[in-house]
Amino acid sequence: MASRLAPWLRVASAMTCVGWGANQFAGLLEVYRGTGHRSEAFVSSAVGVYAAGLIPALLVVAAISNRVDRRTPVRWSVLLSAAGSVLIMAGAEHDWLVLLGRFVAGVATGAVLAPGTAWLMDLSPADSSGTGARRATVALSLGFGGGPLVAGLVAQWSPSPAVLPYTVHLLLAAVTGTLLWSTPVEPARRDACPRAVAGPGRWAGARAVLRQREFLGVVPLTAPWVFGTATTAFAIAPTAVHVATLPIATNAVVTGTTLVAGVGIQPLGKRMEHHARGRTLWVGMALAAVGLLLTAVMFVAPHVWMLFLVAPLLGGAYGLLMVGGLSRVEVLTKPDDRATVNAVFYALTYLGFAAPYLFVLLTQQVVGATTLLGLGTLVAAASALAVVGQRRTPRTEPTG
Template sequence: MVTAVRPASTPARSRVADWRPVALIMFGVGWGANQFGSLLGLYTHRLHLGEGSVQAMFGIYALGLVPGLALGGPASDRYGRRRLALPFAACSALVTMVLMAGAAEPALLYAGRFLAGIVTGAVLAAGTAWVKELSPAAGTRLTALAVSAGFGAGPLTAALVAQWSPDPLVTAYLPHLVIMAIAVPLAFRVIETRPAAANAGGGRRGFRLAGVRRPGFRRWVLPVATWVFAAPVCAFTLLPAQVPVHHLPTAYAGLMTALTLAAGMAAQPVARRLETRHPRLLARVGMAGTGAGLLLAALMVQLGQPVLNAAVAILLGASYGLLLTYSLGEVARMAEPGELAGLTAMAYALVYAGMFAPVIMTELGRLVSIPILLTAAAGLALASLALVSRSD
């Protein structure tokens, strides 16, 4: 018998092989993960927190991703996609409630951001594999689109609500609760693509993640995935703080976040064409755009011209879209049966390590000017481009 208490027991014949509900929960989890980003300035002023503190709150999210990805990905390969993705997606709403309580007790913001990392890691690892198995031909691009849309819409909406609503550090989070209340029940109707019973013989191999040790992962994924977020998060967290605007600053921060990630979505048609010609063209074009965007960011800070932030956001955002699609696609191509979600999780771990970039630059900025740091980062990005170009 099916009960409301256990929706996961929905009869198999009533389930559907539809990737869209899974993409919707990934959109919602991405929304919840990034809605905090556009509120950094508001937390700084309302709660009298230092810039280093709010950047640390932003970055601690990446620490939560490590256990979320490392455990969620291989566990999904072993026990099934639904068993991991759906409970953690439901927990995303609970994490948002913790962040709402952080307006009264700032220590909860650290806990909420850490938990957001765990939840996001588990859902992205399991959900990416789930969508890929539901839609083999377009799963990688669909995942990139869903995640990018959530990452962009979340901070923009949170910023607009916070800019003009009462009690902004609470009301800014309400839209996410509505989204998850709609998305999670819909995803319970989607079929399981990797039943646990089918994995009894391959579970141990999945937890070992032998694919990480392959030369292809080190040559073609590692040098690229670490740049996916390292550069674009600087566009919407570091740069608005370094070159601030004085009119509607919260809405401005949300707009820069949305613009960065919207550019990533807009780059998908280009990604599709480049991938058809050669998958590593995505990496080359994306890394070249990252280097150029970081140089433009250095110029923006040096000149003190916030108007350049939009150009930086578009350039780094488009590069983000190419590099994310490339990283997920490369992993899907090299993954053996039973390790898709686990290897995807490792790629995401590299991707999200880049979220520490604003924290590192803020601290190093006490010793070296930010334009010099951004120029050095551009040099490293171009060195990675050279490395990938030699790897064919």
């Protein structure tokens, strides 16, 4: 069967599998809040600890990805992703195993991003610019969106909602792992696209980009909002309302809606960025401000239907901010530096997974939910204005 599938499709299926394992937990938050009787602080910690595993793995693997073949880290990512699910399943009665499983899932995701994307680029047609990157985006998005949706729907009608949903991912890992094992590692056009040689000079261009005003003045300001908006939609907003009917399935659909909106708006974001560089970032921050304002209103006047208004707004913000950030990196970098600077950008985006934990910590001890979200709205609006101001600065040529 594996030999009948194109090599790029086998690699893409592996990335979907890892994305599925990374985000399936998001569709089960109501399981751990309700039937699992875990505290909101624990649930938020479990969401955030994923980033603690992902960010170091992302930076380390991105740094060494040109010294090893693409297949090795991708294989390990699929295995680690499956291990993460097994640990979370075993943690149905042990909190520390859930946290460890989420950490391992983060490591798996961080390890697959750079080499998986690069491998798809290697296996894609040389005369079709951007094909590999688009395939990687679609593959990960299918996993990020499909995982929580399917897991939540399975859990809603499952006799063991903290265990059985993860078996879907284990089955997917078994199939994709089998397909991946025989995939060729060396691309046909490897001689035309030699890999960069590691060394002190290799990092000089990336460091120069990271010090540029167009990077420092925009990317650190907007990148954490990428997943900060997404986690607000599926981990914070649902705590404002009580869902009496099908609570797990409702949470899963909200999560799926957020991520689908984020993926669906990206083609529009690319067209916006093509016509006016920087527009996607300030529009994304404006959407974030509106979504946060509506979330704040939910804590005063809670209505379930508002979840399905907040989800696409914050999901759209997530998608536009992702496109805008990657576009900014592409403009500022030369090809040899792009993987390193992209890794830094992704690391900044995943800081947003700390949002639910910080929200719980601050609302329990410092300030009310509505006030905190109102402050977040003001910060998002101010960030949008700051990005508009940056758009008026002269265009910077790629450094390296």
